[in-house]
Amino acid sequence: SQQGEEDPQALSIQEGENATMNCSYKTSINNLQWYRQNSGRGLVHLILIRSNEREKHSGRLRVTLDTSKKSSSLLITASRAADTASYFCATDGGSQGNLIFGKGTKLSVKP
Amino acid sequence: SAVISQKPSRDICQRGTSLTIQCQVDSQVTMMFWYRQQPGQSLTLIATANQGSEATYESGFVIDKFPISRPNLTFSTLTVSNMSPEDSSIYLCSVEVYSYNEQFFGPGTRLTVL
Numbered sequence: 001s002q003q004g005e006e007d008p009q010a011l012s013i014q015e016g017e018n019a020t021m022n023c024s025y026k027t028s029i030n031n032l033q034w035y036r037q038n039s040g041r042g043l044v045h046l047i048l049i050r051s052n053e054r055e056k057h058s059g060r061l062r063v064t065l066d067t068s069k070k071s072s073s074l075l076i077t078a079s080r081a082a083d084t085a086s087y088f089c090a091t092d093g094g095s096q097g098n099l100i101f102g103k104g105t106k107l108s109v110k111p
Numbered sequence: 112s113a114v115i116s117q118k119p120s121r122d123i124c125q126r127g128t129s130l131t132i133q134c135q136v137d138s139q140v141t142m143m144f145w146y147r148q149q150p151g152q153s154l155t156l157i158a159t160a161n162q163g164s165e166a167t168y169e170s171g172f173v174i175d176k177f178p179i180s181r182p183n184l185t186f187s188t189l190t191v192s193n194m195s196p197e198d199s200s201i202y203l204c205s206v207e208v209y210s211y212n213e214q215f216f217g218p219g220t221r222l223t224v225l
Binding site: 030031033035040041042043044045048088090092094096097098099101102103104 | 112117142144146148152153154155156158159167169201203205207212213214215216217218219221
């Protein structure tokens with residue numbers, strides 16, 4: 001079953017603008033991870049945030065986690081056309097130690 | 112991190128045939144998983160590939176349809192058997208790097224069944 005739900009499902013912005021994607025989940029977690037997928041290829045790991053962390057940065061990426069609201073957000077600043085991709089959040093807690101994925105946000109950055 | 116390769120990267124197969132997908136990791140890992148991503152959908156776990164024992168399948172997936180081997184800590188195969196068009200998906204293997212709890216994915220195998 002799916003744990004995370006991303007919102008919006010699709011987002012279209014101009015190059016240089018910021019993109020914010022949100023993820024909500026249902027059960028307690030130890031950590032939450034964000035991934036990028038280009039054109040149905042493999043998933044690229046972006047960032048992991050642990051349940052005791054509230055914010056994490058990596059380059060132009062900023063991830064927040066609010067465990068009281070069971071939600072996370074991914075902010076991409078100064079977006080580029082190369083950021084065009086689908087973005088997924090995934091939580092731990094699968095019965096086999098696997099990740100549980102949300103439905104993803106499809107981001108389109110126009111040059 | 113871990114570097115993961117998959118072969119083949121894509122294939123087009125006929126109904127009723129089988130395809131074996133290989134996953135190779137550049138370091139020894141304990142946890143290795145196989146996921147399926149149907150067109151326009153998110154990822155769903157097929158099974159955990161266990162080294163030296165039978166894979167552990169998620170509800171809705173069975174060994175006869177998706178036999179998995181894992182002969183050592185760096186390699187696994189997933190076979191999609193007796194394929195039908197509904198099996199057209201991207202199949203991805205992933206591994207967990209214990210020291211960081213991060214899971215990394217291979218580049219995926221895009222399968223089309225005609």
